[in-house]
Amino acid sequence: MASAISLLSEEQFLCSICLDVFTDPVTIPCGHNFCKSCITEHWDTNDQHQCPLCKEQYEKIPHLRVNTFISEMAAQFKQSVSRETITSTIGSSSEEQHTDPGEVLCDFCTDTKLRALKSCLDCLISYCEAHLEPHQRIPALKRHMLINPVKNLESRVCKKHNRPLEQFCRTDKICMCFFCSELEHKLHHIVSLKEEYEERKAELGKTEAEVQRMIQERELKIEQIKQSVTLSREDADRETATSVEVFTALMQSVERSLAQVIDMIDEKHKQTEELAEGLIKELEEEIFELIKRNTELEQLSCNEDHLHFLQNNLSLKAPPPTKDWTKVKVHSLYDGILKTNLAELRETLSKDTKTPCADGQLKKYRQHSVDVTLDPETAHPKLILSADGKQVHHQDTSRGMEDSPQRISSFFGVLGNEGFSSGKFYYEVQVKGKTDWILGVAEETINRTGVSHFCPQNGFWTISLKDGREYKALAEAEPIQLSLKSKPEKVGVFVDYKRGLVYFYDADNSALIFAFTGYDFTEKLYPIFNPRKNNDGKNATPLIICPVDNSD
Structure with a gap:
């Protein structure tokens, strides 16, 4: 094939409108070939639909399809011309150059590989500055798509048609060449890679902005939670101090009440002892008088002299007065003391707990009072x-x-x-x-x-x-x-x-x-x-x- 292509001249692969090597060549009904974009633009700018070469006219614009045979021949001609031109221009520019691992090297350098300046998607070759010169000079090569140097150029070419992947099918969501878009994906929604790239990049920008917003929201929420924890710590310290104050007051109140109850019980017991001592003294005095009386009676009872007995009996004094002790009791004086004191303690505790806690808190809240009126x-x-x-x-x-x-x-x-x-x-x-x-x-x-x-x-x-x-x-x-x-x-x-x-x-x-x-x-x-x-x-x-x- 290479030898056959070498027999052909560049003019045989030139479009008669743009005078450059065919790009997406189409054949119209009269048999002449043109670049698809060239003939379409020509008919769009002229009222008559005729062939630019033979002037054959058509009532309406014919349906155009890419001539795959001529397209592939033109592509191979481009590569053949590119290789021949590059080979002829390699001279003293093969100066040794060190490259770093991972950099893309020129595919045409033979001895020392130089760093690639550009990669061509049409030739599927990466070129250093010297070997790129034909693409900047020859018209046919100027139309090639050059990009920053990349590796694995084969991955950017359609394996079926050997053409650059320059279009995107939104229906199947795959990248494809021009032939794929005209054949297998003809009825699908096709756009250029650039258009799809720009649209998806814009969407990615929106997504990135949304993610950043979500990150900021969550960072703000973290700060709010930390602030809440700080406020909670402050509240906890304040409530702890208040609770210590309240329960200290409670314990003091309980201790005071206990001391008062003990004192009251001791006082009641002292009163009971004094009462009992008085009753015992009175009883002992009555017992003494009764013993004395009993002695007199015993002596009189032993007298057997009738006259003397009667004389002494008549002279007996009246018995000493005595109290009826059957109803005399020492009652307990403690009944109701505990109940009364517990009631008093409860009231005291209620006052002690109310004042430093609820009342103080409400006083603090009242400092934030606002003037409310009805709408x-x-x-x-x-x-x-x-x-x-x-x-x-x-x-x-x-x-x-x-x-x-x-x-x-x-x-x-x-x-x-x-x-x-x-x-x-x-x-x-x-x-x-x-x-x-x-x-x-x-x-x-x-x-x-x-x-x-x-x-x-x-x-x-x-x-x-x-x-x-x-x-x-x-x-x-x-x-x-x-x-x-x-x-x-x-x-x-x-x-x-x-x-x-x-x-x-x-x-x-x-x-x-x-x-x-x-x-x-x-x-x-x-x-x-x-x-x-x-x-x-x-x-x-x-x-x-x-x-x-x-x-x-």
Whole structure:
């Protein structure tokens, strides 16, 4: 084949339009051959569809298919010309050059292999600077595709057609040559390797950016968790100190109470001893008089002289007075001492535990008090708000209010004017005189027009009173029944946004009612108030937002 190609001239493989060696040659009906791109561009720029050589005209553009025989002959001619030209231009440029392992070497160097400057996808050969010169000078070789030097050029060539892999089939997701796209993959979605590369690289960039974003999110979450651990450590230290203070006070109270009980028992025992000593002394005196009397009687009884006996008997003194000792007892004086002291101790402990713990904590929370007012734009049509925005109650008839996306219509609720997305805040609401209510905080995006249960999953952190006796925390799974020692008249609500906490307090007694903990707030939180239905006047008392006294 090589000898046959050598007999052919370069002109026999030139396109008559571009005057260069054929690239993807096609044969039109008259028998002449052209580069596919050349004849297509020629017909696109001319009104008449005719052969550039013989001028034969066609009514419509013929269907063009690559002439594989001429294409392969042209490709082999390119390689033959390239080898001959390179061989003739090798001269004194074979200067010895050291290369590093892994570098691509020139395939045409015979003695010392020089470092390749480019690789040709048409010739499937890598060239050093000297051997690359023909590709920069000869027109036919200038059209070859040159890339930075790479190894294994055979992997970049179609094994079936011996052509460069320069196209991509998106249907089968494989790389292919031009002949493959015109034959086996003709009806598939074909694009150039460059187009597929740019598109996939752009997608890769987006994926990389998304991965970086996810990494940053997780790094931020790690910092948040570490911060939470730090805050937890601080809270633990503070609670430990408070607990030590409380239990020290408890032990001191117990010790004081024990000492008081022992002293009281000793005093009672001393009183018993004194009482017993008095009774014994009195009994001993009566015994002495009775013995004396008994002696006189014995002497008289031994006298057998009738006259003397009668004279002495008549002169006997009256017996000494004595007490009826049958009902005299020494009673125990300890009954009720322990019970009374335990009651006093319980009261003392209650005071000692309340003051440094719950009361002190609430005082700290009150330092974060905010001025809450009601937002009339969110109020249910059957709710009446006071002019100062501090009170709300329910009435049976609706007001003439315009509908708006902000207005709550699915329950008798109203939100506060201001929302909070950071920090801590606290407010108090008077509930005295009401039999039903719901209080707490809610997310900005709660369902305001449809049915929605009050629970954290739906954006509500609230507690409620029903029928004047049932207190509940409206949690996720089901409401939690609350057992309160006293009926709160004023409820304090504290929120720590960063730590995900919502606390409810009996503000007058500094007693914790319920705590929602461990939540991850992501939206603005608004105070929410639901006075519930007035129930024929039984629940007509309004909810009242009270000023917070944080002067302590």
